Amino acid sequence: MDKSPEADAPCPCGGGRYAACCGRWIATGVPAPSAEALMRSRYTAFVLDAREHLLATWHPRTRPATIEAPEPGLRWLGLEVRRYERQDADHATVEFVARSKLGGRAHRLHETSRFVREEGRWTYLDGDFPERR
Numbered sequence: 626m627d628k629s630p631e632a633d634a635p636c637p638c639g640g641g642r643y644a645a646c647c648g649r650w651i652a653t654g655v656p657a658p659s660a661e662a663l664m665r666s667r668y669t670a671f672v673l674d675a676r677e678h679l680l681a682t683w684h685p686r687t688r689p690a691t692i693e694a695p696e697p698g699l700r701w702l703g704l705e706v707r708r709y710e711r712q713d714a715d716h717a718t719v720e721f722v723a724r725s726k727l728g729g730r731a732h733r734l735h736e737t738s739r740f741v742r743e744e745g746r747w748t749y750l751d752g753d754f755p756e757r758r
Contacts, residue, residue: 628673637672638665638704651678656747660717660740661709663747668723672701684741684748700726708737715742720755 629652630637632644640646647669650657657663663682670678676692683689701723708720720737738752 628675630673636665637669637701640665643669651675654678654681656745657682659709660711660738660742660747661706661719663740663749664719664721664738665704665706667749668701668704668721671695671723682748684750687749687751696727698727702726702731716740717742717747 629648630643632642632648634643635641636643636646636648638647647662647666649655650662650666651670651673657666667679667682670676670682674695676694679692680688703724705722705724706719707722709717710719711717717740718737719740721735723734723736725732725734734754736752736754739750740747741750742748
């Protein structure tokens with residue numbers, strides 16, 4: 626089942642219209658121009674259950690063999706990018722909070738993700754989860 630939104634629908638990442646935002650990276654496989662753009666497309670891929678995009682944009686050293694289907698009833702509610710920092714031409718971090726709801730309970734995923742660029746393509750390497758307050 627194709628869960629992709631209409632081209633002019635708001636992008637789940639909050640960055641504009643789907644086709645001009647994350648849709649172009651998810652649908653075409655064209656590399657995202659920055660680690661932040663890639664992170665936004667990965668959030669959108671989680672919302673749309675586009676596991677192929679998630680695997681294709683995960684660094685081979687840390688990529689799992691498969692990604693499980695989302696739990697039934699999971700709803701992603703929004704993304705907040707808190708910080709984007711480029712360490713050098715090929716390394717960057719993105720701190721974000723992704724909100725979701727499952728079984729009537731709200732959840733927050735707060736992560737600082739590390740990205741690397743190899744052969745002109747950004748990939749997700751891994752992430753840290755800041756301690757909860």
